[in-house]
Amino acid sequence: MMLKNRHILAAMVVTTGMLALAQPPAVLAGTTTSTEYQQINHYNTPAGFMNDIQTLFKGADGYFHLYYLLNSNYKSDNDGTEWYHVRTRDWEHFENQGVAIPKFTHGWSAVATGSVIDNASGFFKDLPTAAIVAYFTSYTESGQHQYAAYSLDFGKSYVPYNGGQPVLKGTTATSDNRDPYIWHDAARGKLMMYLAEGDKIGVYASSDGKAWTYEGATILNAGALGGKDLGLVECPNLKTMKASDGTTKHVLFFGANGYQYGSTTGTYYMVGHLDDKNVFVAETQPRRVDQGTDWYGANFLQESDTTVKALAWLGNWAYLQGDIRDQNGEVSKHLSGISMTRNLTLVREGDAYVIKSAFVNGNPKTSVDTGFADTFNAKMASDNYHKVLYDVKRWTSQNLNLAFTGVNGRPVNGHIRIFLNQADSTVFIDYDADNGQYEVRRTSTRISGDAKANYEKSMVVSSGYASPASFRMNLVVDRTSVELVYGNGESYSLTKLSTENDMGVLIETSGENRLDYSMSNLEGK
Secondary structure, three states: OOOOOHHHHHHHHHHHHHHHHHOOOOOOOOOOOOOOOOOOOOOOOOOOEEEEEEEEEEOOOOOEEEEEEEEOOOOOOOOOOEEEEEEEOOOOOEEEEEEEEOOOOOOOOOEEEEEEEEOOOOOOOOOOOOOEEEEEEEEEOOEEEEEEEEEOOOOOOOEEOHHHOOOEOOOOOOOOOEEEEEEEEOOOOEEEEEEEOOOEEEEEEEOOOOOOEEEEEEEOOOOOOOOOOOOOOEEEEEEEEEOOOOOEEEEEEEEEEOHHHOOOEEEEEEEEEEOOOOOEEEOOOOEEOOOOOOOEEEEEEEOOOOOEEEEEEOOOOOOOOOEEEOOOOOEOOOEOOEOOOEEEEEEEEOOEEEEEEEEOOOOOOEEEEEEEEEOOOOEEOOOOOEEEEEEEEEEOOEEEEEEEEEOOOOOOOOEEEEEEEEOOEEEEEEEEOOOOEEEEEEEEOOEEHHHHHHHOOOEEEEOOOOOOOEEEEEEEEEOOEEEEEEOOOOEEEEEOOOOOOEEEEEEEEOOOEEEEEEEEEOOOO
């Protein structure tokens, strides 16, 4: 272990015990309010299981608001999702506001994904300009239908719009018609809806917000995507972004299945323009906003013409509803969470426009430990890897800033391996500096069956860094998540199923490289 500030680490060890004693005892699994899988440096849901982020908006009260799907009765009676409301001033501290749109009321069933729009323009003639109108899908026995409701109290509660009847019905009882994204085209005087419809995004227009006509669709099948489709499309969203070269582009975001591309479900984007009916026309092939296995059901806030804020569900349907248990073998009913907030920008790289990510409020707050090590003074193992940071014991919630440089005038080279080790969980990242690819693997004793096999699949993706002169990584590690952003704005997020409070960190390299690092405790922020 190479440490410049050993006295700081010793002081931190003492602090760890104090923090552990100060924390309330965990409520064991088996209830929807158990705490053993709750995050320390992330927002936690009050109960049950959450998934898609519904919308992000700036309210007239000065707060930023978001809704997400919450099933507070997860694996219990009255199962199903509804819209839960949260507000924040800084994207780091969140205040629960309760259920905004309840399930199984007003004629709809469980409340699924949608979006909101305010009435500041006066588009809705029968509502005051202070109203906020929500459009959402409900899965009913007769199909996936789109409903609307409005709020007059800053989005805290909603009442049915259109007499509680659907504003748009699914074509059949089994067809995919869901996740309406609503936006206002002031030039045409129309309200527009983007609707996920299997392998396409249907486009609809309305003059009153109640009656909708079909305008066209953005096709996302194999024929449109070079022979590899993305499966079922969900959660469409549209933003207008000025790129680094000054060009203004439309960016279509959506959730999709990346199995034909060697990946999992994730959030994708395409850059393009709109035709005269507001149908998105792609100019690029789809790319992932985040390369990881667990950044889905995302939503976006247009902060400026160059920056979009983004939040996502840290989850994956392939395993997160599987057999997950605590240390006593109890089935866990309080799972899943929200990512850290990101700033997204659009950067011109050669002929391509690429989304780049940066953490919002991701800076360390307490107990910073810094140091450096290189391959000439690091321990060499029998497998020819130099241990540049060796078995450092840490809290479970950490901000790790790592900067690698080559030595003797060489670029960063060979493999760099990062191990995050806990008694019940491991995460392994192996970056190959010579070709820019990296592999991510994880294990957990808390999950079993087919879900475990899906959870523990190895993923290999490109970092965009090949033989760089320097290479930076920022990892924010929490009890049940790891979020990684490289210095070039590429990102990778994953769920980490662990109930442990402590974590070991090991970093090694097979090349001739130097590591400068800082490791920061994020507990007690």
